[in-house]
Amino acid sequence: MRAVAVLSLCGLGLLLTTSCSTSPEPEPPVKTVTVTAPAGASPGSTGSSAPSATGPGRVFDAKAMDAAVAKILTGTYQLRDVGEVSCPDRQAVTDGSTFHCVVEIAGEPKSVPITVTGTDGDYRVDPPR
Numbered sequence: 001m002r003a004v005a006v007l008s009l010c011g012l013g014l015l016l017t018t019s020c021s022t023s024p025e026p027e028p029p030v031k032t033v034t035v036t037a038p039a040g041a042s043p044g045s046t047g048s049s050a051p052s053a054t055g056p057g058r059v060f061d062a063k064a065m066d067a068a069v070a071k072i073l074t075g076t077y078q079l080r081d082v083g084e085v086s087c088p089d090r091q092a093v094t095d096g097s098t099f100h101c102v103v104e105i106a107g108e109p110k111s112v113p114i115t116v117t118g119t120d121g122d123y124r125v126d127p128p129r
Helices: 002-019 062-075
Strands: 033-035 082-086 098-105 108-116 123-125
Touching (some): 062 098, 062 108
Antiparallel strands (some): 033 123, 108 123
16 A cells, blocks of 8 residues: 555656746747659759750759749648749759749748759758748
C-alpha cells in the first residue's frame, strides 16, 4: 500500500513539473517547398541547355514556373484567393541564385522568393512576403 502511494506521488510530481513551463513556446518554423525537376525532362528550361554568347545557358520557363508557384501556394501553403503569378523570364539555372515572383493574393501584390537549389532545375519556393 505504501509503495502505491509513493509511486502515485512520484507520478503526480512528474506530471506537474512537465506541464508547467516558464519558457516561451518556440515559434513554428516557416514552411518552404523545394521543387524537383522530373526525371528525363529538361528541368524547367526552355530551348537548348547549351550556353550561348548572348545569354545564360539553361534558363527556367517562366510560364511553367508561374503555374508551379501558384500550385504550391494554393496546395502546400493553403493560401486562398491566389491570382496571377508572374515570374521573371529566362532566369538562369545557377545553384544558389535567387529571384522573386510577384503574385496577387486577395488583390494585393506579394513577393515570393525563389532560390535555385542545384543545377538540375530544382528550386525552393518560400512563403509570400
